[in-house]
Amino acid sequence: MKIVRELVDRKNSVVLVDHDPRILMDADQLIEIGLGAGKEGGRIVTQGTPLEAEKNPHSLIGPYLSGKESLKVRTRATEENMFENGSVKIKTKPFYTVKALDVSIPKGRMIAVTGVSGSGKTSLVIECLVPALQAVIRGSKLPEHVYSLEAKGIQSVKVIDSKPIGANVRSTVATYDGVFDDLRKLFARTPDAKAKGLKAGDFSYNTGKLRCPVCDGTGIISMDVQFLPDVDTICPSCGGSRYGKEAYDILWKSKEKDSVSVSLLDVLKLTVEEAADLLHEETKIAKQLKILQDLGVSYLTLGEATPALSGGEAQRLKLAYEMETPQQGSVFVFDEPTIGLHPQDVKKLILIFDHLIQLGATVIVIEHDLELVTNCDYIIDMGPWGGTEGGRVVVEGTPEAVAANPESITGRYLKQVLAEDR
Known part of the structure; x- marks a missing residue:
């Protein structure tokens, strides 16, 4: 922010795309777009000073700027019962700029690994802990830089990152979540499908009879342009729906409302929220869609290609299963x-x-966001600085313990957040 202010002082205009209330409060002008995401967004909610955003009843960011809305949303474990579910213990050898480490991680808790950039957070978790756990689960040799690991009862380790979900044009929100299988079964049970002798497999746009014969179920066609890269364009036959004309005739009809009847193509055009409302009487499908709603991606359409999703959307979709x-x-x-x-x-x-x-998992986050960190049961703070001036565990314990440690850089800022929460 100091650098940003220096740019402004030199008569530059600086536009930041950000969500952090601390940064937003320092802005001269704030433009909020919303209200929601997808179809619910796309318009200016408020434009003016941060104080004007605070006073705007339609603003979603305003309550966070004023402090009326808190991100403290979970009850943390106490220091006394922190390790009652057991622990994962890892000892490492020195590597890169990281010193030899001896760390205990409480099982069944939410743990934050914090520290300034270059302090060794990623080295500890991604380069040591994850491959060591994978080795123990497989029964293979520990990584060279890991001295020992105790992980009794750990059966799987899952790294959920924000990398795009592949480049497969056939992958959609519905297929990735798994709800598409149940949608195909639902439409296969309709009188229209039974009259035509169609099975669930026929509704697959990868191999089914109903897929578009022109684009082969991809919704796009590639045009070979000489001396230039291929050009992808929407299929002129199906208009991007991936299905042939016969699929429009297979209709699901609501038991509650006689006037409601839709094809599978119509359903795939709906957002998760719209589909959940339409198909609420189909218990299994409604349950799967409810999970996507809880994950905060209710604005995505079921037929939306997963390679087009943002990093945050991809991350949450990976959690659906x-x-x-x-x-x-x-x-x-x-x-x-x-x-x-x-x-x-x-x-x-x-x-x-x-x-x-609550389902029994241990959750480890490498994080800088102080509000999320204060919701964690346990913190492992690396540092104190980056590079050769870091690489060791400064302090381990509850957020309060980290905030009380004078050597912790994270603790200095954490202390302020904890005071605001009180």
Whole structure:
């Protein structure tokens, strides 16, 4: 922010795309777009000073600027019962700029690994802990730089990152979530499908009879342009729907409303929220769509291609399968999951982490966002600085313990957040 102010003082205009209330409060002018995401967004909600945003009843960021809305949303474990579920203990050898480490991680808790950039957070978690856990689970040799690991009861380790979900044009929100399989079965049970002898497999746009014969179910065609890269364009036959004309004739009819009848193509054009409202009487499908709503991606359309999703959307979609299965013995690792998220989305993310913990998981986040960190049960603070001036554990413990440690850089800022929460 000091650099930004120097740019402004030199008569430059600086435009920041950001969600952090501390940065927004320092802005001369704030433009908020919303209200919601997808179809619910796309217009200016408020434009003016941060104080004007605070006073705007329609503003979603305003309550976070004024402090009326808090991100403290979960009850943390006490210091006394922190390790009652056991622990994962790792000892490492010196590597890169990281010193030899001896760390205990409480199981069944939400743990933040903090520290300034270059302090060794990623080295500890991604380069040591994750491959060591994978080795123990497989029964293979520990990584060269890991001295020992105790991980009794750990059966899986899952790194949930914000990398795009592949480049497969056939992958959509519905297929990735798994709800598409049940949608195909639903339409296969309709009288229209039975009259034509169609099965669930026929509704697949990858291999089914109903897929568009021109684009082969991809919704696009590639044009070979000589001396130039291929050009992708929407299929002129199906208009991007991926299906042939016969698919429009297979209709699902609501038992509650006689006037409501839709094709599978119509359903795939709906947002998650719209589909949940339409198909609420189909219990299994409604349950799967409810998970996507809880993950904060209710504005995505079911037929939306997953390679087009943002990093945050991809991250949350990857969690959809995990939300309703027992996670005893699972370790989830998130590398800076709050990047690009609005405070409301951060709040949803914290509740998702808490739900995973209730299912039996251990959740580890590499994080800088102080509000998320204060919701964690346990903190491992690396540093104190980066490079050769860091690489060791400065302090471990509750947020209060870190805030009380004079050597912790994170603690200095954490102390202010904890005071605001009180």
